[in-house]
Amino acid sequence: MLFSTFTLSKTLLYYKGGEFKADGPWKHKEMFHKGDYELIFCIKDPLYLQVGNERLTLRQNEILIVPPFTTMVGYKKSANVDFYWVHFFSQQQEKMLNVQAQDLFSKIQNKDSDHTDKQLYLPMQFKLVDYEQTTILIHQILSIHNELSFIEERDYLVSALLIQLYNSYWHHFDLSDDESSRIDYVKEWIRANISNTLTVAEIAEKVHLNPDYLTRLFKHCTGMSTLKYLNHIKIEVATLLLIRTEMSIKEIAYNSYFNDPKVFMRRFKSEMGLSPSEYRKSYNLIHLNNPHVDPQIPIPKRIADSIDYIPENGSIPE
Known part of the structure; x- marks a missing residue:
């Protein structure tokens, strides 16, 4: 099972997000993540996505986390989909782990050196049992439009979102x-x-x-x-x-x-x-996009100043 680390010694950095709805047949266009993660929370299924070489079907109340420097594309048309999407950056170099969930849980219980460094572990795809809190928290993140604040509140809320997902996923192992x-x-x-x-x-x-x-x-x-x-x-x-x-x-x-x-x-x-x-x-006010809206925005300067491993123009690192 594929997991990613998320190190919260510094906040995660919110990039962009919204809710996507399509009332008819729709297929995700090909895109490449320029150093950012994308969290997708499926509200209405099925959503057919190919991440790298792996084809996935995302169902209602499932979470998908797409890692950086990865190509994602729809491999089949979906009908009547609805999902939240949130892009964010980590301020640390994270790791991908291919491990059994139970083995990783034992590591978390032991509170080893990695875990005490404010490090979370989340699978790339999993189903939420208690989805209401996640829905509410994502909606709060996407509703904030205060560009005058000297504190980027969404960074802290995205970090809180991953903590909530971490607690939700691992709680049943306890x-x-x-x-x-x-x-x-x-x-x-x-x-x-x-x-x-x-x-x-x-x-x-x-x-x-x-x-x-x-x-x-x-x-x-x-x-x-x-x-x-x-x-x-x-x-x-x-x-x-x-x-x-x-x-x-x-x-x-x-x-x-x-x-x-x-x-x-x-x-x-x-x-x-x-x-x-x-x-x-x-x-209640969030960015709602549809098949005719492509929410491409440049990486904000506050993020670019914090991250030094974003490849120029989204080129795939060798």
């Missing part, structure tokens, strides 16, 4: 098979029944677990209590509806399983720090 299967079952049951008014005792009864054990399991696996996770899921649903739909705030309250819009607005602001309307206004 659970026993029994714990992993049980918590996945409980999460799915909660999602399927979230429209009801749920209590810890009721959830425990329905999934055939002791309430105290359920609470300990949730705390160990998610870092939060069962009820806090339930509220967190509702807020995530609301956040996705705010940035992905034109529903009114009242409609979003009911569709995110709050019976009272006022309670929804109070809880949303408590967790997100913004009212639903403020959140939508802040994070």
